Amino acid sequence: xxxxxxxxxxxxxxxxxxxxxxxxxxxxxxxxxxxxxxxxxxxxxxxxxxxxxxxxxxxxxxxxxxxxxxxxxxxxxxxxxxxxxxxxxxxxxxxxxxxxxxxxxxxxxxxxxxxxxxxxxxxxxxxxxxxxxxxxxxxxxxxxxxxxxxxxxxxxxxxxxxxxxxxxxxxxxxxxxxxxxxxxx
Amino acid sequence: xxxxxxxxxxxxxxxxxxxxxxxxxxxxxxxxxxxxxxxxxxxxxxxxxxxxxxxxxxxxxxxxxxxxxxxxxxxxxxxxxxxxxxxxxxxxxxxxxxxxxxxxxxxxxxxxxxxxxxxxxxxxxxxxxxxxxxxxxxxxxxxxxxxxxxxxxxxxxxxxxxxxxxxxxxxxxxxxxxxxxxxxxx
Numbered sequence: 542x543x544x545x546x547x548x549x550x551x552x553x554x555x556x557x558x559x560x561x562x563x564x565x566x567x568x569x570x571x572x573x574x575x576x577x578x579x580x581x582x583x584x585x586x587x588x589x590x591x592x593x594x595x596x597x598x599x600x601x602x603x604x605x606x607x608x609x610x611x612x613x614x615x616x617x618x619x620x621x622x623x624x625x626x627x628x629x630x631x632x633x634x635x636x637x638x639x640x641x642x643x644x645x646x647x648x649x650x651x652x653x654x655x656x657x658x659x660x661x662x663x664x665x666x667x668x669x670x671x672x673x674x675x676x677x678x679x680x681x682x683x684x685x686x687x688x689x690x691x692x693x694x695x696x697x698x699x700x701x702x703x704x705x706x707x708x709x710x711x712x713x714x715x716x717x718x719x720x721x722x723x724x725x726x
Numbered sequence: 727x728x729x730x731x732x733x734x735x736x737x738x739x740x741x742x743x744x745x746x747x748x749x750x751x752x753x754x755x756x757x758x759x760x761x762x763x764x765x766x767x768x769x770x771x772x773x774x775x776x777x778x779x780x781x782x783x784x785x786x787x788x789x790x791x792x793x794x795x796x797x798x799x800x801x802x803x804x805x806x807x808x809x810x811x812x813x814x815x816x817x818x819x820x821x822x823x824x825x826x827x828x829x830x831x832x833x834x835x836x837x838x839x840x841x842x843x844x845x846x847x848x849x850x851x852x853x854x855x856x857x858x859x860x861x862x863x864x865x866x867x868x869x870x871x872x873x874x875x876x877x878x879x880x881x882x883x884x885x886x887x888x889x890x891x892x893x894x895x896x897x898x899x900x901x902x903x904x905x906x907x908x909x910x911x912x
Contacts, residue, residue: 582774583847586840621840621857628766711770 563606566597566686566724573722575613579620579696580713587719588620588629597688597724601658601679604650609662613643633703640667647675656680666699677720685725692718727904731797735901740797743790744902747825750783751880758873777836778846784829791822803896814886817879824876831872835865 575590592614599607615635620626630637647662656678664673677690695714696702706712730737736744757776761769802811836843837853838861844850855861890898897907 581841582770583844584774584842584850586842621859623859625841705767708767711767711774
């Protein structure tokens with residue numbers, strides 16, 4: 542009888558051991574930034590997401606056990622213009638009333654050398670889930686670890702742009718996402 | 727017609743600068759009024775063109791002043807009363823000043839609202855100041871006020887040119903046109 546219980550327990554502890562291998566980091570919200578750069582009538586503008594959480598398990602030596610889970614409060618978008626923010630949150634773009642959160646999960650990491658990494662993850666925005674690769678650097682220092690990187694995506698892949706907003710001559714399809722996080726153990 | 731100004735008439739370069747800027751300023755008033763009646767997405771391309779044209783006016787204003795500096799303008803008719811000389815100088819320098827100040831205020835207001843200025847989608851001008859709503863409101867008001875002043879100074883400028891042409895029957899308007907001057911009959 543005892544034997545029957547020990548095997549699953551061992552397996553469980555082994556699993557926990559693997560999952561715990563990559564360092565669990567805590568994001569410091571005040572020193573972390575997530576922005577996107579849109580192009581409007583040929584001119585780029587940057588907007589900030591003021592509220593987001595990032596659950597980061599990362600160890601350059603244990604990429605298999607690393608994992609990013611980021612939740613972005615789309616209502617917290619700030620492009621320094623309230624009218625534009627309202628349009629971004631509106632039904633034709635983010636539609637925050639229906640889908641208030643964007644979710645990004647990355648599990649497959651690649652070491653590109655020189656402190657550079659890439660990952661493929663899945664972004665869920667407006668209930669559409671698509672692969673979005675990210676590139677980033679990871680530097681550990683005295684005050685914690687800095688995770689900095691970017692991603693490029695096409696807004697229309699996620700339906701961000703209904704009706705007139707499908708037109709890419711006024712608002713470009715390409716959007717760049719930038720992030721710079723300060724992580725502590 | 728020669729490129730440079732003569733003692734009697736503006737040269738081709740100065741005339742071209744003058745009339746191109748006239749066309750662009752008229753375009754700017756039309757675009758600004760059109761944009762005021764639009765909302766959201768429809769407003770974007772109109773304002774983008776307005777900004778690009780405005781930066782063209784800004785650039786031309788610099789070139790015009792450089793050209794004017796290298797190439798003195800024809801003197802006013804000898805019999806011009808002194809109050810008219812003063813008025814003509816004041817309105818001309820007001821016009822030059824406004825051609826600088828109005829685009830600059832537009833650029834500042836765009837920066838303050840985080841709507842950077844693109845040049846016909848080819849490149850983007852750097853922001854002059856950080857986004858700031860109260861500053862945006864201020865520059866917006868100032869941009870419109872200066873544009874209104876430009877409108878009235880331009881009206882005076884046109885009225886004066888027509889007065890010279892139709893009442894005084896002199897060459898003052900003709901010298902800014904690619905035409906032969908009327909022989910002086912005094």
